[in-house]
Amino acid sequence: MKRAPAWRLAAVLAAVLAAVLVGCAQPELRGTGDLGLVVERAAGRVKLIETSGRTALATIAGLGDLSHASIVYSRDGRYGYVFGRDGGLSRVDLLLARLDRRVVQAGNAIGGAISQDGRLIAVANYEPGGVRIFDAATLEPLADIPAAFGDGTRRAKVVGIADAPGQRFVFSLFEAGEIWVADLSDPRRPQVTRHRDIGKQPYDGLITPDGRHYIAGLFGEDGLALLDLWNPQAGVRRILGGYGRGEEPLPVYKMPHLRGWAIAGGHAVLPAIGRKEVLVVETAGWSEAARIPVHGQPVFVIAQPGGRRAWVNFAFPDNDTVQVIDLPSRSVVKTLKPGRAVLHMEFTARGEQVWVSSRDDDSVIVYDPASFAEIARIRADKPSGIFLSSRAFATGF
Amino acid sequence: MKRAPAWRLAAVLAAVLAAVLVGCAQPELRGTGDLGLVVERAAGRVKLIETSGRTALATIAGLGDLSHASIVYSRDGRYGYVFGRDGGLSRVDLLLARLDRRVVQAGNAIGGAISQDGRLIAVANYEPGGVRIFDAATLEPLADIPAAFGDGTRRAKVVGIADAPGQRFVFSLFEAGEIWVADLSDPRRPQVTRHRDIGKQPYDGLITPDGRHYIAGLFGEDGLALLDLWNPQAGVRRILGGYGRGEEPLPVYKMPHLRGWAIAGGHAVLPAIGRKEVLVVETAGWSEAARIPVHGQPVFVIAQPGGRRAWVNFAFPDNDTVQVIDLPSRSVVKTLKPGRAVLHMEFTARGEQVWVSSRDDDSVIVYDPASFAEIARIRADKPSGIFLSSRAFATGF
Numbered sequence: 099m100k101r102a103p104a105w106r107l108a109a110v111l112a113a114v115l116a117a118v119l120v121g122c123a124q125p126e127l128r129g130t131g132d133l134g135l136v137v138e139r140a141a142g143r144v145k146l147i148e149t150s151g152r153t154a155l156a157t158i159a160g161l162g163d164l165s166h167a168s169i170v171y172s173r174d175g176r177y178g179y180v181f182g183r184d185g186g187l188s189r190v191d192l193l194l195a196r197l198d199r200r201v202v203q204a205g206n207a208i209g210g211a212i213s214q215d216g217r218l219i220a221v222a223n224y225e226p227g228g229v230r231i232f233d234a235a236t237l238e239p240l241a242d243i244p245a246a247f248g249d250g251t252r253r254a255k256v257v258g259i260a261d262a263p264g265q266r267f268v269f270s271l272f273e274a275g276e277i278w279v280a281d282l283s284d285p286r287r288p289q290v291t292r293h294r295d296i297g298k299q300p301y302d303g304l305i306t307p308d309g310r311h312y313i314a315g316l317f318g319e320d321g322l323a324l325l326d327l328w329n330p331q332a333g334v335r336r337i338l339g340g341y342g343r344g345e346e347p348l349p350v351y352k353m354p355h356l357r358g359w360a361i362a363g364g365h366a367v368l369p370a371i372g373r374k375e376v377l378v379v380e381t382a383g384w385s386e387a388a389r390i391p392v393h394g395q396p397v398f399v400i401a402q403p404g405g406r407r408a409w410v411n412f413a414f415p416d417n418d419t420v421q422v423i424d425l426p427s428r429s430v431v432k433t434l435k436p437g438r439a440v441l442h443m444e445f446t447a448r449g450e451q452v453w454v455s456s457r458d459d460d461s462v463i464v465y466d467p468a469s470f471a472e473i474a475r476i477r478a479d480k481p482s483g484i485f486l487s488s489r490a491f492a493t494g495f
Numbered sequence: 496m497k498r499a500p501a502w503r504l505a506a507v508l509a510a511v512l513a514a515v516l517v518g519c520a521q522p523e524l525r526g527t528g529d530l531g532l533v534v535e536r537a538a539g540r541v542k543l544i545e546t547s548g549r550t551a552l553a554t555i556a557g558l559g560d561l562s563h564a565s566i567v568y569s570r571d572g573r574y575g576y577v578f579g580r581d582g583g584l585s586r587v588d589l590l591l592a593r594l595d596r597r598v599v600q601a602g603n604a605i606g607g608a609i610s611q612d613g614r615l616i617a618v619a620n621y622e623p624g625g626v627r628i629f630d631a632a633t634l635e636p637l638a639d640i641p642a643a644f645g646d647g648t649r650r651a652k653v654v655g656i657a658d659a660p661g662q663r664f665v666f667s668l669f670e671a672g673e674i675w676v677a678d679l680s681d682p683r684r685p686q687v688t689r690h691r692d693i694g695k696q697p698y699d700g701l702i703t704p705d706g707r708h709y710i711a712g713l714f715g716e717d718g719l720a721l722l723d724l725w726n727p728q729a730g731v732r733r734i735l736g737g738y739g740r741g742e743e744p745l746p747v748y749k750m751p752h753l754r755g756w757a758i759a760g761g762h763a764v765l766p767a768i769g770r771k772e773v774l775v776v777e778t779a780g781w782s783e784a785a786r787i788p789v790h791g792q793p794v795f796v797i798a799q800p801g802g803r804r805a806w807v808n809f810a811f812p813d814n815d816t817v818q819v820i821d822l823p824s825r826s827v828v829k830t831l832k833p834g835r836a837v838l839h840m841e842f843t844a845r846g847e848q849v850w851v852s853s854r855d856d857d858s859v860i861v862y863d864p865a866s867f868a869e870i871a872r873i874r875a876d877k878p879s880g881i882f883l884s885s886r887a888f889a890t891g892f
Contacts (some may be wrong), residue, residue, distance in 0.1 A: 309801025
C-alpha cells in the first residue's frame with residue numbers, strides 16, 4: 099500500500115511531538131517547604147507527604163533496612179538523606195519523588211547528620227565503628243574517621259551524631275566512653291578533638307537547639323555528659339546524677355530517645371529512664387527542677403514550637419497513648435489514643451500541626467495541637483519516623 | 496506559487512511543536528529553601544538570590560514604593576509577600592521569578608505578617624489606621640480591623656505587627672498607646688483583645704523567637720512594654736525603665752529596629768537608643784545585665800544562629816561599619832567596613848553565611864561569619880532589606 103508523502107511526514111512529526119511532550123512532562127512546579135518523608139520501616143520505603151493539604155504524594159522504594167532510620171535534608175529542601183540500619187545512605191529527590199542515588203557505606207549504621215553549610219553528609223557507623231563523610235551532591239566518600247580507642251586496635255560503635263556550627267560533627271563512642279568533635283572545615287582532613295572518660299557507654303546524644311550544648315545519655319551509669327561547644331576547652335562535665343536507671347535498675351522496655359528533648363522557657367523536659375515520669379531541668383545550671391507523672395515510660399518528649407506544651411509518647415505496653423504536658427503548670431492537660439504502637443511525633447516548624455505515626459494501625463494521624471482535633475489520617479505501611487523538610491533549617495538534627 | 500500538501504502539513508505541525516515547546520518551557524526544577532529576596536528600594540524591585548552558589552537569579556519589578564519594605568514567605572517557601580510603604584501588598588513567585596498578584600490595600604502601610612498556618616496575610620496600616628487580613632492564596636480581603644481608640648472616632652497608626660501562635664497577630668497602636676491581640680481562628684471574624692495604657696507612642700514591636708513574649712518599644716517615654724502571650728490575662732508590664740532617650744533626649748539619628756533583637760544563652764542583646772551602646776538583658780526577669788560600647792548608634796543587633804556572636808550595624812554617620820560582638824565575653828571582636836550605608840543584615844538559617852546590604856555602594860556582600868572573609872559580592876540597585884525564604888519556618892517575623 100502506498101501512502102502519500104504528507105502522511106509520512108505527519109507521522110514523523112507526530113512522533114517528534116509526542117517525544118517532546120514526554121520530555122517536558124515535568125512535575126508541577128512547587129515549593130519544597132511543606133514536604134516531608136515518613137519511614138515505612140518494614141517495606142524499606144518512604145512516603146512523601148505535604149503539610150499544606152495534608153496528603154500523601156508518592157511512595158519511594160528501594161531504601162533497604164529502615165529500622166531506626168532517620169533523615170536529614172539538603173539546604174534547598176529538595177533532597178532527603180535517608181540513613182538506614184544496613185549502612186545504606188540514600189538520597190531521595192522530593193520533587194521527582196524518586197531515589198536519586200544510594201550507597202551502602204558500612205555494614206551497620208545508626209543515623210547521620212548534614213554539615214552547617216549543607217555540603218557534607220556524615221554517617222555514624224556501628225560496623226566498622228566510626229564516621230564516614232560524603233559529598234552531599236554526589237555521595238562520593240571524602241573522609242573516614244575510625245572510632246579507634248584504647249590501644250588503637252579496637253573500634254567503638256558511634257552513636258548520637260549531630261551537626262554543630264563551624265562545620266563540626268559531634269558524636270559519642272559507646273564502648274570507649276568518649277565524645278569526639280570533628281571539624282570538617284577541610285572535608286578531606288578532619289580535625290578531631292577527643293574528650294575521654296565522659297562516662298560509661300554513651301548510647302545517644304543531642305545538640306540543644308541553640309547549637310551550644312552537646313549532651314550524651316549514658317547506658318552504663320546514671321547521669322548525662324555535657325559538653326559546652328562555646329567553651330570546649332572546659333571539657334565534658336557530668337550533670338543530673340539522678341538521671342538513669344538507678345542502683346537497682348528498673349525494667350526498661352525501651353531506652354528513651356534523647357533527640358526528642360523539648361526546651362522551652364529556660365527549661366528542658368526529658369523522658370525519665372524506666373520511670374513513668376518526665377523530668378524538668380533548668381538549663382542555666384542543668385539541675386533537676388521537677389518530675390511530672392505520666393501514663394507510661396516516656397520515649398519522646400517534644401515541644402510544640404512557639405507553644406507552652408510538650409507531647410509525650412510511651413514504651414510498650416503503653417504505646418497506644420500520647421500525653422500533652424502544659425509546661426508552666428507542669429501538668430498533663432490531654433491524653434490521646436492515636437492508634438497502636440505510636441512510634442514518633444513531628445511538629446510543623448511553626449507548631450500548627452503535629453504528625454503522629456501509629457505503626458500497628460498503618461496510619462499517620464495529623465492533629466491540630468490547639469484543639470487536639472484529628473485533622474487528617476493517612477495510610478502508611480508500618481510507619482515509624484516522620485521527618486519534615488523544615489529540618490533543613492535547624493541546627494543539631 | 497503552489498506548495499505540496501506535505502509541506503503545508505509540516506508547517507502546521509512545526510507551529511504546533513513550537514507552541515508546545517514554549518508551553519512546557521518550565522524553569523528548572525529546584526528546591527525553594529535556599530532562595531531569598533533583596534529589596535531594591537528606590538527602583539520598586541526585588542532581586543531574587545540563592546544562597547547555595549550565592550548568586551542573583553532574577554529581578555522582579557513593579558512593586559511600588561519599597562521604602563521600609565518587608566517580606567514574609569508562604570509555608571511552602573514558593574511565594575514572598577512584599578509589604579510596600581504605599582499600601583501595596585505583592586505576592587512574588589520565586590520559582591517563576593515574577594509578580595504573581597498585587598493589591599493596593601491602603602494609602603500608607605508599615606509591614607505585615609503571615610498567620611501560623613500560612614493561610615492569612617495581615618498588613619499593618621498607617622492610613623487608614625488598622626490591620627487588614629487577606630487570603631494568602633488569592634489576596635482576597637477577608638477582614639478589616641480599624642484601629643479605633645478614645646471615643647472611637649480617631650484611628651491610630653498600627654506598628655510592630657507580628658504573628659503569634661494560635662492564628663494570632665499582635666500589634667501596637669501608636670497614638671493610642673495600646674497593644675492589641677487579634678485571634679483569626681475564624682478569618683472573617685477577628686476576636687480582638689485590647690491592652691490599654693501600655694506606654695506612650697509604641698513605635699515598633701517584636702515577638703521573641705520562642706513565640707512567648709511580645710515587646711513594644713516606646714517613642715514617647717523611656718522603657719519597653721512586655722506582654723507574656725503564655726499569660727496574657729496578667730496584662731502588659733513595663734520593663735527596662737532605663738531604655739530610651741532619657742530625660743534630656745540625645746539626638747537620635749535613627750530609631751533602632753526592635754525586630755533585629757538577638758537572643759542567645761538566656762540573654763537578649765538590643766540596640767540602645769541614641770547611645771553608642773548595645774544593651775545586654777537577662778530574659779528571665781527582663782532586667783539590664785550589661786552595656787557594651789560600640790562604634791556608633793546601633794540600628795540592628797542580630798544573633799548568629801547556632802553561634803555565640805551578634806552582628807551590629809549603625810545609624811548615620813557611622814553606617815559604613817559593622818561590628819561583631821562575642822556574647823559570653825561581651826566584647827567587640829571584629830570591625831568591618833562592608834560599604835557605604837549598610838542598611839540590613841540577614842543570616843542563613845544555620846548561621847554559616849551573613850548577607851549585608853550596602854545601599855550607597857549598590858552591593859550585597861556575603862560574609863563567612865567564622866572567618867569574616869567576604870565570600871560573594873552581588874550588584875543590586877540601592878539594596879535595603881534582605882529576606883531569606885527560611886523565614887517561612889520561624890515564628891514572629
